[in-house]
Amino acid sequence: MSVQVVSNPDFGHLEIVLDQGQTILCESGAMAAMDSDLQLDTKMMGGFLPALWRKVVAGESLLSGVYTAKRAGSRLWLSPPIPGQVIAYSLQDKPLMLTSGSFLACEEGVQLGTKFGGLRAMFSGEGMFFIEARGRGSLWFNSYGAVIEHEVNGEFIVDTGHVVAWEPSLQWTVTGMGNLFSTLFSGEGLVLRFSGSGKVWLQTRSMSGLAGWLAGYCR
Amino acid sequence: MKASVIGTDSFQSLHVELSPGERFYSEAGKMVRCSSGVDIEVTLQKKGGGFMGALKRLLSSDSFFYSRYTAQGTGTSEVVIAPTMMGNVRVLELKGDETWITSGGSYLASGPEITSEAKWQGLGAGLLSGESLMFVHNRGIGFLAVEAFGTIHEVDVNGEFVVDTGHLVAFESSLSFTVGKVGGSWIKSFFSGEGFVMNFKGTGKLLMQSHNGSSFGGLLGPLLPKRRS
Numbered sequence: 338m339s340v341q342v343v344s345n346p347d348f349g350h351l352e353i354v355l356d357q358g359q360t361i362l363c364e365s366g367a368m369a370a371m372d373s374d375l376q377l378d379t380k381m382m383g384g385f386l387p388a389l390w391r392k393v394v395a396g397e398s399l400l401s402g403v404y405t406a407k408r409a410g411s412r413l414w415l416s417p418p419i420p421g422q423v424i425a426y427s428l429q430d431k432p433l434m435l436t437s438g439s440f441l442a443c444e445e446g447v448q449l450g451t452k453f454g455g456l457r458a459m460f461s462g463e464g465m466f467f468i469e470a471r472g473r474g475s476l477w478f479n480s481y482g483a484v485i486e487h488e489v490n491g492e493f494i495v496d497t498g499h500v501v502a503w504e505p506s507l508q509w510t511v512t513g514m515g516n517l518f519s520t521l522f523s524g525e526g527l528v529l530r531f532s533g534s535g536k537v538w539l540q541t542r543s544m545s546g547l548a549g550w551l552a553g554y555c556r
Numbered sequence: 557m558k559a560s561v562i563g564t565d566s567f568q569s570l571h572v573e574l575s576p577g578e579r580f581y582s583e584a585g586k587m588v589r590c591s592s593g594v595d596i597e598v599t600l601q602k603k604g605g606g607f608m609g610a611l612k613r614l615l616s617s618d619s620f621f622y623s624r625y626t627a628q629g630t631g632t633s634e635v636v637i638a639p640t641m642m643g644n645v646r647v648l649e650l651k652g653d654e655t656w657i658t659s660g661g662s663y664l665a666s667g668p669e670i671t672s673e674a675k676w677q678g679l680g681a682g683l684l685s686g687e688s689l690m691f692v693h694n695r696g697i698g699f700l701a702v703e704a705f706g707t708i709h710e711v712d713v714n715g716e717f718v719v720d721t722g723h724l725v726a727f728e729s730s731l732s733f734t735v736g737k738v739g740g741s742w743i744k745s746f747f748s749g750e751g752f753v754m755n756f757k758g759t760g761k762l763l764m765q766s767h768n769g770s771s772f773g774g775l776l777g778p779l780l781p782k783r784r785s
Contacts, residue, residue: 343707343766344707344766347642348566348643348706350767366771368738369720369766370709370718370719370720370723371717371718373715414723416723416767416768418767418768418771418774418775544775544776545779548776548779551780552780552781
């Protein structure tokens with residue numbers, strides 16, 4: 338299998354060539370183009386019941402597409418919906434947490450599950466569920482804007498809209514900045530509060546920031 | 557006349573140099589700058605099109621009007637045309653023996669001898685795919701410039717190839733296509749998030765874009781306030 342991240346940092350996406358029998362999993366809807374003999378299956382992250390629960394509660398199904406090559410040299414292009422950077426990550430038994438829009442693709446050895454972000458996350462507008470990747474294999478995630486990798490030691494606070502991924506060796510909670518009043522009116526929305534040691538990946542722009550700015554011009 | 561691409565990868569534009577008397581067309585409203593000797597007219601008429609042609613163009617997600625730029629004066633004139641989305645511009649040099657079909661809104665500009673005709677792409681294809689009902693067929697001798705969201709990839713199709721409807725920019729008419737499902741069944745196709753794709757067949761070149769405007773818009777839209785009716 339050859340997977341190239343191309344067009345970083347502005348339009349990062351994946352150019353993939355699969356050998357016979359090889360499989361790649363991707364975010365639902367990420368396929369941009371492919372050779373016509375690739376076989377498609379779908380998988381619900383974490384199984385049927387969790388997927389149903391997510392659909393009912395959050396309207397997010399978090400399905401993934403599974404593409405399998407029937408012959409060597411099958412080509413596949415996978416793109417995130419948002420312009421930005423794509424990061425390749427090698428998962429080695431230590432799990433990785435991703436915000437729901439950040440997952441792009443992974444190899445078969447990676448298992449994807451979901452974690453409920455808590456009731457506060459329901460109001461964050463960034464999705465209520467986080468994706469937990471476990472196992473071994475390559476994983477690719479995407480951002481809006483550039484990605485900053487940050488090594489946390491101690492406490493660290495990030496706006497939920499700017500979080501891309503983190504290592505769950507860190508403790509994390511979704512909270513507001515201060516009380517409910519300031520959560521609603523400060524414009525800071527919700528934050529992920531990390532403590533301990535581990536890595537966090539941030540994105541330099543947020544979709545809600547763009548939408549908020551555009552909203553001022555909507556009539 | 558010389559048409560070239562300028563700017564950085566993420567924000568490319570089209571630069572056209574005109575000698576006195578030369579002219580070209582672009583989709584209306586796309587001009588950034590031009591020399592003072594350039595005469596700009598808005599027109600429905602382009603070679604091989606009239607009012608009906610313009611109506612059909614609307615159904616192809618392209619503009620109803622064209623802008624026509626004619627160089628007056630004595631020296632070389634310049635015109636710069638910018639696309640709507642951030643991303644690549646590609647200039648194709650047509651030699652007269654091929655037709656390039658541009659999909660939903662990818663037509664940017666063309667030389668004076670290029671005819672651009674919106675054609676019905678087939679009922680099933682248009683309604684089902686979420687793409688426009690018409691594709692624009694461009695032929696003749698001269699340049700054709702297309703715009704894209706993200707990076708443009710050129711693919712040499714030989715046999716069969718699948719492109720998501722939102723990632724198609726343009727293709728040669730030697731390729732035929734059907735709109736359909738990807739994978740084994742309609743159910744799989746829908747659950748995978750890949751509602752409809754275009755199955756290409758034959759031999760020819762195809763241009764695709766790395767990003768999909770509908771996907772980006774689909775994420776952004778729900779975050780915006782409701783439109784007042």
